[in-house]
Amino acid sequence: MGEKKKSGKKKEKSREATTRAPKREQDVRFFNRELSWLAFNERVLDETRDADNPLFERMKFLAITASNLDEFVMVRMAALYDLLDADIKDTDIAGMLPEEQLAKVTEKVHAFTEEQYQVYRRQIVPALLSAGVTLTEDIGRLTEAEQAQIDRYFDEEVYPVLTPMAVDASRPFPLVRNRAIYIGALVTEKKGDAGELDLCLVQVPTVLPRLYELTLKTAAERRFVFLEDIIARNLEKLFLNYDIICRHPFRVLRSADLEIDEDDAPDLLVEIENRLKERRFGDALRMEVAPGTDRRLIRRLSEELQVEEKELYRLSGPPDLTFLQKLYALDGFAAYKENGYRAPWMHPAFDKEGDLFETLREGDILLHHPYDSFAPVVRFIEQAAQDEKVLAIKQTLYRVSADSPIIAALARAADNGKQVSVLVELKARFDEENNIVWARRLERAGCHVIYGLTGLKTHCKITLVVRRDDDGIRRYVHLGTGNYNDSTARLYTDLGMFTCKESYGADATAVFNMLSGYSEPRVWNRLVLAPLWLKERLLYLIEREKEHAANGEPAHIIAKMNALCHAEVIEAMYAAAAAGVTIDLIVRGICSLRTDLPECEGRIRVRSIIGNFLEHSRIFYFENGYQPEIYLASADWMIRNLERRVEIMFPVEDAALKAEVKHILEAELADTEKARVMLAEGRYARVDKRGKKRVNSQKLFCEEAAGRSRKESAARTRVFHPRTPKEKEA
C-alpha cells in the first residue's frame, strides 16, 4: 500500500551515481549554499552550548535550530530532491552536482541532529532540572497521584479530540500530516492470530499544549509531561479490542515547496489555497522516531511512507524540539533569561502625541528595530487612516502578525473613504494561509488588493501615504528592511526610514504603479528595484570602488545582509578586493564567498552575528572616494532576491542618519561577544578578544536607544532623573 508519491523523489535511488572527477579544492571559488546554511545553524547551536548565555536563552536557541532545520528540510532538501527528480545535471556555484549536495547535506543533517539532542540531553535537561523544571521522560516513575492526574487529563481533555486510525487490508495507510507528531503502534487483535500485527496511528493534537504541567504541591518545582507520552500511555482506551505490542511517537517532514503554475491559474488565491492543502502531504523527506522505537514499527512506517534509511532519524529525545520556545515563555524564570537586552524604546522624534505628519515634515527619521519601537510605524498607518487630509495609502505586505494592527488600520482607512491599495504577497512561504485571510479581510473592507505579481515575489517593504497638506500634495514614505510585522519587529533587527522628500515620494508612487501593472517610470530618482535594476546597480557600485582603489582613493565596502550567494556579485567583490578594495561583510547566514582566495590578499573579511535578536537588516556602505554612500535594502545578495523578487534598495542621504547607520556597522564590526569570523575553508570562529574592548553590539544598541529615549524625555519633563553610576559608565 503506502503513500502514493506525487513526485519521483525515489527515482534518485535507482539512478547510478554520477562518475565525475571531484573539483579540486583550490578551483572552488564559492561555498555551497546548503552547507553554508548548515554551518549557520551550527553557529546558532553554538549559542546553546555557550554557558555564558542564561539557560532559557540557550533553550531558545536550541528551539530556533530545530525550527530552522525543519524549514531547511522542507524547502532546501526538497529542492535538491526536485533537481534529482528533474534529472538536472548542472553543478552549483561550488561545483557540486545535486546528488553530491544531497549526500553531503544528508550526512551533515544527521550529524547536526545528533548534536542537537546531545546538547538537549546533556546540557539543557539537567540545567532545567537544576532550575526546578522537570521534563518527565518516564511517566511510570511519577507518583501514583501524579499518574492519576495525567490519566484524568487524558480522559477529560485529550481523548475527545483524538482520531485513532488503524491500518489493515481494508483500510489504507492514512495521510500523515507534515510536521505533526503521531503515535505509531503495532497491535494485534485480542481474539485474532497472535502473529499478525496491525499498524495503528494517532495524531497528537495540535490544539492542545505539547507539554502538560502537573499540579504539584510544591512551588519550587515545575514538572511537565509530553502530550505524546500521555496519549501513548492511554492508547488501550482507543483500541479496546487489541493488544498493543509497541507504541512510539514519530514525526514526518515533507516537501513544502508550492509549485504553482501562475500562468494557468485563473485565480491565484484559490490556486494557492488548493496547493496549501496538498502541501500537508508532500513527499516524506525525513522521519524522526523516538528513542527505543520498536524495529518492526520503524520498518512498517518506512515502507508505508517510502522513507529510506538515510531519511530516518533515530532521535535520542522527544521529536520536535520547538516546544522549548513555548517553555521559554514560562513566567517566573527571569533570572534564567537575558536581561541586558531591554527594548524597544520610543524614538525621541515620536515620543509625543500629536500630528505625526508634522514630525515627519521636519526631516527624515531612521528607526532601528527592535531597539527603537515599531509603534511609530503602526501609528503612521493608524493616523493616516483617520486623518482627513490623507487621500490614499499604499502598502506592500509580506508577512504580518497574527492580529496585525496595520491590517486593522488599513481596513479602517478604506472605511473612512481613503483610497487604499495593498499588495499582499500570497506566495510568502509558510505565511500563505495567513496572507489569504488578510487579503480577504482587506478586500471586504473596500481596499484594492493585489495578490502579488505573476512569477515574482514582492518582498519589498514600502508604504506610501498621499496627503493634501496646506501647501499642496505631499507624499510620506516609509521604507524598511523588514516586514510590517509588529511581532517580529520585537525580535528582528531591521531599519526603517520615514521621509517625505519629493524624490522618494515620486519613486514610491512609481513602485506602486509598477506593482499595479503600469509601465516603469522614465526616471528613478532614489530607489533601485529588483529584479530590473538592483543587481546592475550593485555591480556598478562595487566596480566604482574598484576604480577608486585603482586611483589611490579610499575604497571600502561594508555590507550587512542575511545571505550572500550571488556568484556574479561575489566575483565582482573578488575583483574589487584584488584591485585593493577593503571589504567587510556582516553576513548572518549563508555565505558562499570565500575569504581565502589568494588574489584577494585577505582584503575580504566576513563575520556573522548570532545574537539575542535575529540580525535581519541589509545595509550597504560604499566609501566612494571621499563621498560615502549608504543604502538600505529589503534584499539579500542572493539570486532569488536580485533576480526573482521585487526588492527595493534606497539611499540614506541625511548626514545625521548616515552617521547613525555607519555607527551600526562599526559597532557590529567591533562586536567581540556575538560575532564569529570566517576562517579559511569557510570555518567560523569566535572573535579573538585579546587586546580588544568587549563589545556586544546588540546590547550596545539597546543601551543607546534607552539613553536617547530617556534624554529626550528628560528634556521635556519636570521630573528630574538622577543618573546612576551604571548609566554614567555607559
Place this chain on the structure above:
Amino acid sequence: MQKTRVFAAIDIGSYELAMKVFELSGTKGVRELDHVVHRLDLGTETYATGKISAHHVREIIGILKEYQEIMREYDVSAYRAVATSALRETRDNEIVLNLLKQETGVEVLILSNSEQRFLNYKAVALRGEAFDKIIEKPTAILDIGGGSIQLSIFDNDKLTATQNMRIGILRLQQLLQMLDAPPEQYRTLLRELAQPQIGGFGKMYLPDRRIKNLIVVDDYIAPFLQTHAAGGFGSGASTVKELTEFLAETEQSSRAEIARRMDIPIERINLMKISALLIEYVATELGAEMLWAPGATLCDGLAFDYAEQKKYIASSHNFERDILASAGNMAKRYMCGKKRSEALKRCAMELFDLLKKEHALSARERLLLEISALLYECGGYISMLNTAESAYHIIMSTEMIGLSHREREIVANTVRLAHMPADYSPAGEARMIAVPTEDTLRIAKLCALLQLAAGLTRTSENKFGEMKFKRKERELIIPVTRQVNTAVERGLLRESTALFREVYGVEPVIRIRGEA
C-alpha cells in the same frame, strides 16, 4: 484662482495610454505628481484598418476606469483627456468617444495634429531657460509620434515653419515589416522611406541654412537621453555623433543586451531603434550637431496649457509671436506684398480694437484676424482670377503650429470670403454647412473687418496715415488729409463695406480732416 489644484492629463496615444497627475499652484507652478503608462497598441490596428476593435475599446474603458481610481487618490479637480492619431484616424471615432463617455464618464477630445504638436511644443518651450538658450541658434523640433512626425524650424528664436509628415515610427515599423526587412537594413530602408518628405522639407524651408540643434520629442530615445546624457543644456542633451556611435554599438548587440543596457523592455527595442534612426537621419539631413531631448510629453503640454489658462503660470515664451512668424513666413513664401500686408494688418487691427464693444471678440480672434490680414494676398500666388479659393486651399493645407484645425478654418474662410463680391452670400455653401454656427458668426465679424481694411488699403500707398479711426454714433470716421487722393477708396467704399455695415450696423465714412 484656487491656491492649488490637482489636474490630470490623459493621452490616448498610438501605442500607449498615459496619464499624468499634476499639482498646479501659483508658487510652485506645474508639479508632476504621478505618471502612469499602460501599453496599448492601437496604432497598428487603426493605421492598417481604419477601425478600432471592440476588445481594444473595452481595454481603453478598463484603463480609464483605473485612471479614475488614481484620480480619486489625488482628489483631482480637473482633467483633460485627449486622443491623437490612432483615434483620429479611426472611422466612426465619434461612436467610440461616446462609448467611452457613457462607460467611464471621461470626456475624450480628439486633437488635431496641429493642436497636438502645439501642446508638445508648449511642453518643450515651457522648460524655461534651457529652451530659450537652445533656440538662440538655428534649431528644429522633431516631434515623433506613432502615426506621423512634426518637423518645425526656429529662426531668430521664433518658430517659422512647421510640417507634418506621415512617417511616424509605428507606420515606419509597419512598412519595414511589410518589406520583410532585417534590422541591419533598417537604416538604409528608413532613409529611402523618409527621404522624399524630409528632403522636400529641407529644400522648401532651409534652402540656404543649416540647423545647429535638434530638439527631440519622443517616447523612446528621450527617456534614454534623460537618464544617460547630460550635456551643455542640462539633462537630455547629447550630440548627433554620440547617437550615431550608440546606434553602431547597438548593431553589435543582441536585443536582450540592448534592453538591459537601456533599461527598457525587450518588446520596445524595435520602435526605439526606428526612433533613433529617424532622429539620426533628420539630424544629418538638416545638419544638426546637438540633440536635446527634454522629456516633454503631450500630458505635460496639456497641463501647461491648462495652468496658463487658469493663470497658475505665465509663460516667458511668446507663442503668439511664433504663430505670427509662421504666418509671416507663409505670406513671404506665397509672395504677399510686404507693404500691403503690413498696412492691411494695421488697418484691420485698428478696426478690431475700435469696435471691441460691437464684436465682443477675444484676443485669440484678434490674432486670427492678424493672420488673415497677413495671408490675405496668398491666393494670388496660385491664381489672380480665383484668389479666394486659392487662398483657402493654401491656408487649409499649410499647418501653423499653435492653431487648431478649427481656427485654421476660420482664417481660411475669413480670407476667402473677404475676397468675394459684396453681394456674395456663403449661406448654403457645403463648406460653410460644416462650420459650427458660432464660428460662422466669428468668420462674418472678422471678414467684415478684413474686407473693410482691404478696401482702405487697396494700393500699397498708405493713404490713411496713422489710421486713427473714430466712432461717432452710427458712423465710423476714417480721416484722410486733403492732399491725399482717395477717389478709388471712396468710389468703392460702398462695395467693400457692405458686409461691415450688415454685421456691425455702422456706416464707414471717409472724411477729410478738419471738415465737419
